[in-house]
Amino acid sequence: MAVFTEVSPAQAQALLDHLRLGQLSSLRGIGAGIENTNYFVDCTGDDGHLHRYVLTLFERLTAEQLPFYLRLMQHLAQRGVPVPEPHADAAGDILFQVAGKPAAIVDRLHGGHQMAPDAFHCQQVGATLAQMHLAGRDFPLKQPNLRGLAWWREVAPQLLPFLDEAQASLLRSELAYQEQLAASADYAHLRAELSGPIHADLFRDNVMFEPGEGPGRERLTGFFDFYFAGCDTWLFDLAVCLNDWCIDLSDGRLIEERAAVFVAAYESVRPLSGAEHRLLPALLRAAALRFWLSRLFDLHLPREASLLKAHDPRHFERVLRARIDRPWHALHDGVAE
Structure with a gap:
């Protein structure tokens, strides 16, 4: 759990009052996440019923970035995608200040995580992911994926001193491979025609x-934690999901x-193009590299927090090596065109 900024009940109640959401009954730090401060907020509304929200204080993202x-x-x-909707005040604002930090309060989704998904869970996530991509096509704001290639170039030299010779060689060679991919005509087509807002972090949790x-027939109630979202190829978002929802966690x-x-x-919602099918193996490698780098960064160059446990970067090192050793082509492995 990461709690970088302590929030008092009085501070939480002040925001609830501003939003006219009710009387605070419970404020509890959330035992997950390493980027922001998150609290579960329960309150009694004017209707006398219990309402449940999530309060997030943003530790890295700026007030200029957050509107995206x-x-x-x-x-x-508002387009029917199951995601938490931020609460606005009377003026329509959805970004506020709590304990000196930018903050927002959103609806809390029902249910729980499925950390051992089967094909039925994957069907629901896959179809909803495509629905989300299509719904975002007319979103007017633009912001790049802040953990994309530019960030990989920036942090790789900082991380090399912490790696052994084999790891350093893997990082250098994969970064060169992804640079070459980014310069290709197929990838330029994806960027121009098959991209938009993506979640970029849609793991099981x-x-x-x-x-x-x-x-065993659980129903998907929603996606949340959009604070790594950005504009990138839809295929990268799909690759991130495949590398978490569809893998053996042991290897x-x-x-x-x-x-x-x-x-x-x-594809039942948004069929992939020929270029997307060709580049899926490369994007699976890109998605593995992105999370290997971020986990190395959090382990070796961490920030202080009240409680913070970095994820093990060796997991995504194994994922990356597995994607290099055995490229996966969806069309050749049982998916109809």
């Missing part, structure tokens, strides 16, 4: 499910049957 994330969530929610009809191996189901569900 918050307005994107608002845009998606950023999706909620609740019990549905029949045993990073892609579970190809589950990945095929995920991609088929995505």
Whole structure:
């Protein structure tokens, strides 16, 4: 759990009063996340019922950057995508100050995480991801993926001194490979025609499910934690998901049957282009590199927090090596064109 900034009940109540949401009954730090300060906020509304929200204080993102994330969530929610909608005040503002930090309060999704997903969960996530991409096409704000290639170039030299010879060689060679990919005509086509706002961090712990009809038939209730979102290729977003939802966590191996189901569900809403099919193996490598770098960064160059445990970077090192050793082509592995 990361709590970088302590919030008092009085400070939380002041924001609830401003938004006319009710009387605070519970304020509890959330036991997940390493980028922002998050609290569960329960309150009693004017209707006498309990209402549940999430309060986020932004530790790295600036007040200039934040409208992109918050307005994107608002845009998606208003188009029927299941995401937490930020609460606005009477003037329509959705970004506030709490304990000296930019802050927002959003609806809390129902249900819980599914950390051992099966094909049924992957079907729902894949289809909803495609729905989200299509719904974001007319979102007017622009912001690059702040953990994209430019960031990889910046942090790689800072991280090399912490790596052994084999790891340093892997990092250098993969970064060169991704630079070459970014200069290709196929990738330029993706950037120009098949891109838009993406979540960029849609792991198992950023999706909620609740019990549905029949045993094991959980229903997806929403995506959350959009604070790594940015404008990038939709294929990169899909690759991030495949590298988490469809792998053996012990060794990073892609579970190809589950990945095929995920991609088929995505394509039932938004079919992939030929260029996307050609570049999927390379983007799976790119997504693995991105999270290997960020986990190395959080481990070796951390910030102070009340409670902070960095994720193990060796996991995504294994994922990256697995994607290099066994490239996966969806069309050749059971997904119909």
